[in-house]
Amino acid sequence: DQQVKQNSPSLSVQEGRISILNCDYTNSMFDYFLWYKKYPAEGPTFLISISSIKDKNEDGRFTVFLNKSAKHLSLHIVPSQPGDSAVYFCAASVFRGTASKLTFGTGTRLQVTL
Amino acid sequence: GAVVSQHPSWVICKSGTSVKIECRSLDFQATTMFWYRQFPKQSLMLMATSNEGSKATYEQGVEKDKFLINHASLTLSTLTVTSAHPEDSSFYICSEQLAGAYEQYFGPGTRLTVT
Numbered sequence: 723d724q725q726v727k728q729n730s731p732s733l734s735v736q737e738g739r740i741s742i743l744n745c746d747y748t749n750s751m752f753d754y755f756l757w758y759k760k761y762p763a764e765g766p767t768f769l770i771s772i773s774s775i776k777d778k779n780e781d782g783r784f785t786v787f788l789n790k791s792a793k794h795l796s797l798h799i800v801p802s803q804p805g806d807s808a809v810y811f812c813a814a815s816v817f818r819g820t821a822s823k824l825t826f827g828t829g830t831r832l833q834v835t836l
Numbered sequence: 837g838a839v840v841s842q843h844p845s846w847v848i849c850k851s852g853t854s855v856k857i858e859c860r861s862l863d864f865q866a867t868t869m870f871w872y873r874q875f876p877k878q879s880l881m882l883m884a885t886s887n888e889g890s891k892a893t894y895e896q897g898v899e900k901d902k903f904l905i906n907h908a909s910l911t912l913s914t915l916t917v918t919s920a921h922p923e924d925s926s927f928y929i930c931s932e933q934l935a936g937a938y939e940q941y942f943g944p945g946t947r948l949t950v951t
Binding site for chain 2: 754756758763764765766767768771811815817821822823824825826827828829
C-alpha cells in the first residue's frame with residue numbers, strides 16, 4: 723500500500739524555468755511533509771518541509787504548497803538550475819513524540835537542461 | 837542540518853559472510869537513528885528504528901536476526917548483515933533525528949554487493 727505517491731517518474735525543465743514536482747498521499751493522519759533531494763550513490767539531502775497547519779512554505783528558490791483537502795503537495799523550484807538535476811523524494815510523517823518515521827514517495831527524476 | 841557519516845561507503849563480500857556498516861552522528865547526539873535500504877530506481881524503504889541503549893524496532897517483513905542493529909552510544913549505530921546473500925545487495929542508508937523533530941538527516945549511504 724503506497725501511502726505517498728509521486729506519479730511522475732521524471733521531469734525535464736529548461737534552465738531558468740519553473741520546476742513543479744507533485745506528490746499525493748492517502749493517509750489523512752500525516753501532519754508533516756518534507757522534500758528531499760538525492761544524487762546517485764548519495765544519501766538524501768533535506769530541502770524544505772511544511773506542517774499540515776500551513777498551506778505554503780518558502781525558502782529561497784524552493785516553495786512547497788500543501789492542499790490538505792486534495793491530499794496533495796507540490797514543490798516549486800524557481801528558477802531551475804542545472805545543479806538541481808537530481809531525484810526528488812517527498813516524505814510524510816505522523817508526529818509520535820520521540821521518533822517520527824518518514825514514509826517516502828517513489829521519487830521524481832528532475833533534469834534541468836541548458 | 838546535521839552531519840552523518842557512514843562507513844564503509846562501498847563493500848563487496850562473498851555470499852555467506854557478514855558485513856558491518858557503521859553510522860555516526862558527527863555534530864549532535866541523535867536520539868534516534870533509522871536504517872533504510874534502496875533498490876535501484878526505487879524508493880527508500882525503512883528497515884528499522886534504532887534508539888541508544890534499547891533494542892531496535894524492525895519494520896514488518898525485515899528479518900531482525902539477519903539485519904542486526906546495535907546502538908551502543910548516542911553517536912553510533914551499526915547494521916550487520918549476517919550470512920549475506922546476493923539478494924541483500926542494495927544501498928543502505930542511515931539517518932538521525934532529534935527527539936521531537938520530524939526532519940531526518942541522512943548519511944551518504946553504503947553500497948553493498950554480495951557475490
